[in-house]
Amino acid sequence: PTRPGFRDSSPAEEFLRAVRGQVMARTAEGDPLYDAECDLHPLHDGLPEAAASLETALESLRDPLKYLGKLLAELLEDPEQELETGVRIRLETACRSIERRAVMPLTAWLSMLRRLREEPAEPGQRPTYVDWLALTRREGRDIDAGLHRHWLDPTVPFATQVAAPAHGVLIASATLRDTARRDPEAAWREAEARTGVQHLAAPAIRAAVPSPFDYAANTRAFVVEDMSRDSPGQVAAAMQQLFLAAGGGGLGLFTAIRRLRDVHARIAPALAEAGLPLYAQHVDAMDSATLVDIFRAEEDSCLLGTDALRDGVDVPGRALRLLVFDRVPWPRPSILHRERRIHLSGGRPGGYDDAIARHRLRQAFGRLIRRADDRGVFVLLDPRTPSRLLAGLPEGVVPQRLGLAEAVRQTTAFLAER
Known part of the structure; x- marks a missing residue:
């Protein structure tokens, strides 16, 4: 029974329940192991009413907080108040905390909820934000439901809030420009678009510095063509053979957690028998940073992971000498990606994905070569890899398309040359 004075659920719970109902209705045929999402419109029955109730509740929470902040600010500005330094510091801290930790988030949430009352944008109209509803899942269970918002162009807040107030900003990256573009000016323009330079008052000063590494001599790149990327058994067998050929030091990258777990279960016994420790993101009960630390320390260990390891690994030396992709890392077809592909592609949606x-x-x-004496082998287990994507590899790298057996032989021979 419900206790006197208490409701069965809060407006927030009712709203999240309605969000889940809309996502479930729109994605009934989806895989329950993966996150699900759907567009805001058309709104499912019950969602507008739940959003209105939550909006009212949040306003009733925000307004007294704003009033409290106003009172504290007036107290600090009152010339008749002789406040000690310690008291003044505490009051100023309280004012900032109320604004940043309460009023600002509540105002943002209210803005998102009001979006549900508005008519959907006309097709082709460029939005400032992208809003959608989503369910987050873990091990087949729904663990979160929510209304999400992202900037369509994330470089706008970066440029206006970070770069513009600064005296100067240096943006440097080995992958800043798309080297596959034959037009150098177009490559620079795309780099400036990705970094938000076009939103600044002054133009950027461009500088290109050649790499100090000899990629042609110290790396090999293979695309394995005689296997099916859709066969978990073949992918596992290929990764196992390559890890054994390298004697460890292998990083296997996957575009799906399910395939990672399947391959880990298949190859772990054989690698253990060969004395090669195998660690895996989403399998071992450790965070990514800890897994990378272990991988870096154990020179002959192997590691399986997803996007976070592709972008955030710094393992110089022999500890990382082989990198294997299970397939081309195309962008995931999410609502946010769809909108950015439409509005930020410059009329070239396919080129945006490429x-x-x-x-x-x-x-x-770039994970393979972190210093001048590093050597490494890069392998794609995806026969469908378009040649236009390989043009983006560092200058001097000539990818070879060959069979798995030959890739294993060449990996062994190349890494044996020291």
Whole structure:
């Protein structure tokens, strides 16, 4: 029974329940192991009413907080108040905390809820924000439901809030420009668009510095063509053979957690028998940073992971000498990606996806060579890899398309040359 004075659920719970209902209705045929999302409109029955109730509740929470902040500010500005330094510091801290930790988040949430009352944008109209509803899942269970908002162009807040007030900003990256673009000026313009330079008052000063590494001599790149990327058994067998050929020091990158777990279960016994420790993100009960630390310390260990390891690994030396992709890392077809593809592609939606995949491959390739004496082998287990994506690899790298057996032989021979 409900206790006197208490409701069965809060407006927030009712709203999240309605969000879940809309997402479930729109994604009934989706895989329950993966996150699900749907557009705001058309709104499902009950969602507008739940949003209105939550909006009213949040306003009733925000307004007294704003009033409290106003009173504290007036107290600090009152010339008749002789406040000690310690008291003044505490009051100023309280004012900032109320604004940043309460009023600002509540105002943002209210803005998102009001979006549900507005008519959907006309097709083709460029929005400032992208809003959608989503369910987050773990091990087949729904663990979160929510209304999400992201900037369509994330460089706008970066440029206006971070770069513009600064005296100067240096943006440097080995993958800043798309080297596959034949027009150098177009490559620079795309780099400036990705960094938000076009939103600043002054133009950027461009500088390109050649790499100090000899990629042609110290790396090899293979695309394995005689296997099916859709067969978990074949992918596992290929990764196992390559890890054994390298004697460890292998990083396997996956575009799906399910395939990662399946391959880990298949190859772990054989690698353990060969004396090669195998660690895996989303399998071992450790965070990514800890897994990378262990991988770095154990020179002959192997590690399986997803995007976070592709972009955030710094393992110089022999501890990382082989990098294997299970397939081309195309962008995931999410609502946010769909909107950015439509409005930020410059009329080239296919080219937008190509550029993302090229940058991801080049970013991953850069994990192999962290200092001048590093050597490494880069392997794609995806026969469908378009040649236009491989053009984004560092200058001097000539990818070879060959069979798995030959890739294993060449990996062994190349890494044996020291």
